[in-house]
Amino acid sequence: MATILIAGSNSSDRRAYITLLGNFGYRLLEADDGVQALELARRELPDLIVTEILMPNMDGFTLVRRLRAEPLLMGTPVIFHTSNYDETEIHRLARASGVTQILRNPAEPQAILRAVNEALKNPTIPARLPQTGQLQREHLQLLANKLYEKVSELEDVNERLRNLSVVDGLTGLNNRRGFMVLATSLLKFARRAGYSASLIYIDLDSLKQINDAFGHAGGDAALTGFARILTATFRESDIVGRLGGDEFVALIVDATDNDLAGMQAHLQKNADDYNRRVAPEHALSFSMGSIRLNADSKISMEEFLSQADEAMYKHKQSRKRAQ
Numbered sequence: 219m220a221t222i223l224i225a226g227s228n229s230s231d232r233r234a235y236i237t238l239l240g241n242f243g244y245r246l247l248e249a250d251d252g253v254q255a256l257e258l259a260r261r262e263l264p265d266l267i268v269t270e271i272l273m274p275n276m277d278g279f280t281l282v283r284r285l286r287a288e289p290l291l292m293g294t295p296v297i298f299h300t301s302n303y304d305e306t307e308i309h310r311l312a313r314a315s316g317v318t319q320i321l322r323n324p325a326e327p328q329a330i331l332r333a334v335n336e337a338l339k340n341p342t343i344p345a346r347l348p349q350t351g352q353l354q355r356e357h358l359q360l361l362a363n364k365l366y367e368k369v370s371e372l373e374d375v376n377e378r379l380r381n382l383s384v385v386d387g388l389t390g391l392n393n394r395r396g397f398m399v400l401a402t403s404l405l406k407f408a409r410r411a412g413y414s415a416s417l418i419y420i421d422l423d424s425l426k427q428i429n430d431a432f433g434h435a436g437g438d439a440a441l442t443g444f445a446r447i448l449t450a451t452f453r454e455s456d457i458v459g460r461l462g463g464d465e466f467v468a469l470i471v472d473a474t475d476n477d478l479a480g481m482q483a484h485l486q487k488n489a490d491d492y493n494r495r496v497a498p499e500h501a502l503s504f505s506m507g508s509i510r511l512n513a514d515s516k517i518s519m520e521e522f523l524s525q526a527d528e529a530m531y532k533h534k535q536s537r538k539r540a541q
Contacts, residue, residue, distance in 0.1 A: 219242075219243045219244050219245060220244055220245070220265040220266060220338055221244070221245040221246075221247065221262060221263075221264040221265050221266075222239060222244050222245070222246055222247070222264060222265065222266045222267070222268060222334070223246075223247040223248075223249060223255060223258055223259060223262070223264040223266070223267045223268070223269075224236060224239075224246060224247065224248050224249070224268050224269075225248075225249040225250075225251070225252065225254070225255035225267065225268070225269040225270060225273065225278075225281070226249075226250070226269060226270030226273060226299070227250055227251060227270060227272075227273045227274055228270065228323075229250070231270065231299070231323055231324070232248055232250070233410065234324065234407065234410055234411055235268060235299075235330065236248060237406055237407055237410045238327055238330055238331070238403060238404075238406075238407045239330070239334065241399075241402065241403035241406060242331075242399075242403065244334075247262055247264060250273075251273045251274045251275040251276060252269070252273050252274075252275055252276025252277060252278065252280060252281040253275040253276045254275075255267065255269060255276075255281055256276065256281060256284055256285070259285065259291055259294065260288070260290075260291070263290060263291070263294075264294065265294070265295075265338060266294070266295050266296075266297070266334065266337050266338055267281075267285070267294055267295070267296045267297070268296075268297045268299060268321075268334070269281060269282075269296060269297070269298060269299070270298075270299055270300065270323075271298050271299075271300045271308065272300070278296075278298055278300075279311055279312075279315055281296075282296050282315040282316065282317060283315065286315075286316065295337040295338070295340070296315075296316075296317050296337075297317070297319045297320070297321060297333050297334070297337055298312055298317050298319070298320045298321070299320070299321040299322070299323050299325060300320065300321075300322070300323060301322070301323045308320065319333045319336065319337060321333055324411060326455040327403070327404050327407045327455070327471070328454060328455045328457075329455070384396025384399060386459075386460045388438060388441055388442060388445075388460075389441055389442055389444075389445035389460050390445060391445050391448070391449075391458055391459050391460045391466070392457065392458065392459035392460070393459065393460060393461075393462075394459065394460075394461045394462055396459060397457060397458075397459030397460075397461065397467060397469075398519060400457045400469075401457050401459075401469045401519055402519045404457055404469060404471060405469070405519055405522070407471075408471045408472070408513065409513050409514075409515075411513075412513045413471050413472040413513055414471070414472060414473065414474075414510060414511060414512055414513055415469065415470070415471050415510070415511050415513075415515075415522075416469070416470040416471075416473050416478050416508060416509065416510040416511070417467065417468070417469055417470075417508065417509050417510075417511075417522050417523065417525075417526040418467065418468045418470070418478075418481070418482065418485075418506055418507070418508045418526065419465070419466075419467050419506060419507050419508070419509075419523070419526035419527050419529065419530040420448075420465070420466040420467065420468075420485075420504050420505070420506040420530065421464055421465055421466075421504060421505045421506070421530055421534060422440070422441070422444055422464035422465075422466065422502065422503075422504050423464075423503045423504055423505055423534070423537075424440065424501065424502050424503045424504070425437055425440055425441070425463075425464040426464075428440045428499075428500060431499060432499075432500075436500070439500070440500065440502060441460075441464075443492060443496075443502065444466070444489075444502055444504075445460065445466075447485070447488045447489055447492055447502075448466060448468065448485070450488055451481065451484050451485045451488050452468050452470070452481065453470070455471065456468055456469060456470045456471075457469040467523065467526070468481075473510075475510065478508055478510060482506065482508065485506070489502050489503075489504065505530055505531075505533045505534035505537060506530055506533060507526055507527070507528070507529025507530030507531070507532060507533050508526065508529060509522065509525045509526045509529055
């Protein structure tokens, strides 16, 4: 997997990135200032550098200029992270330094993952490569070897991705495996950052009746329609998945009890809007249960799911008794 260098003077910020990205198999390096980051970059030739802008000894802008001056590092993509995200001058100077992605501190886990994936897919292309005479022969050979290694690694990663299905083919949501990978990492990140975590477990009650009446085509339409409702309901930073059959789940970080109640009400409203647009026999109904954990909770993701499933079952039974 790719090697990522995390640089910054704030150890808790660094550890948040290390914890999140470490769960996705990346090889991670850590530096607490720009000078140390440059030394590590020269020695390890990382695939990506994620650096704070304001650091002792050497700031992020100086680090990038030094990287661009070195033949073996000039194409290394860099992501900035900063608490001064809203300052226009920061963005202008970043673009002038060839840095197109800036993350706000503290950053949402999904924002970090998107930025890292984008940077690794689209490495920096230097505006001007040095002439051959400027490079020593051993540097040229090292560069050629490094490029060959990266091509081989990319081919291996692409092959693993082809064999590792994490998306539900029908709905486009995370499947069970994809949800568990992302949710486990996000839960660890939330605990590290001191955030609460909430899980909403949903059972699409009407699916069996729709399948019985209209066959699998009708059932598939109901599932894809409900997936669109879920996508419209939850935030981009939330992780939504289809666990299988008629069971869906959403993991939400840093939400109060009122926020959670609002999301559930929003989900019901979106489902009601959908039902008004379709024939009554295609209307969707569902049961749901939610569990909220404080940051100091130690239960596993599997136990978290089990508790939310139990809460959903109690809601389903209460709805049946009310009919």
